[in-house]
Amino acid sequence: MTALIPCPPVPGPPVPRHIAIIMDGNGRWAKTRGLPRTAGHRKGMEAVRRTIIAARELGVTALTLYGFSSENWRRPESEVTSLMQLLRFYLRSEISELHKNGICLRVIGDRARLSEEIVTLIERAETLTRDNDAFTLIIALSYGSRQELTAVACRIAEAVKAGLLELGAIDEQCVTDRLFTAGIPDPDLVIRTSGEMRLSNFLLWQSAYAELIFLDTLWPDFTKRDLENAIEEFHRRDRRYGATVESR
């Protein structure tokens, strides 16, 4: 990752504070070139680097990247192995650069399924970058929103059973505070590449009022221009949160 320039405030309408991206289409990118799927994943890593820099330059303060879903464990073992290899490589090679650039890294998802080595690398990276407040990069790994919400329900039930929480005190905040994303504002904008129009178990609670943008671009081809276009489209949206224009 090249050094990031300190980012001046971006003039114009407010940019989405938090953008979440479902980085899809690596396999198809590779297939159209007669390459193995792994080549698409490697190329996708370049798009990850580009997008972090672009998001920061455009004034976004939090970026969540969906890297591997709970359901992606169903893929052939060879593909899972090479994705985990890429992840290890990324964590080893990029963390000090992220830290130098004032980026705080958070990883969300079920760590129990990740290797001990990867969990150690994640923990080290999170500790190293914990106090950085210029930009938060959230990587969703072995992440599934239904699994996350199920775990929250269990934790709330345990707190009630232990007498630490009144049944009548359970509210939306109780859930929000127990999510992997506790403390991170909800995404304003969710982008999915590759033409698929679904959320694939991604941030279902957190995206309740996110604007959704689906792009045909395959993830390895995603550029700063695509991000700028998505932000321009976001500015054309009217976020009413259930109210009418008059009642807001």
Ligand code: IPE
């Ligand atoms: C997204 O690309 C990366 C991961 C899900 C890990 P895909 O691997 O899903 O690529 P397509 O959708 O098969 O093209």
Ligand code: IPE
């Ligand atoms: C969603 O992509 C998960 C990630 C981008 C990490 P998938 O390619 O796994 O989703 P489906 O199977 O098309 O819904």
Ligand code: MG
């Ligand atoms: Mg896919």
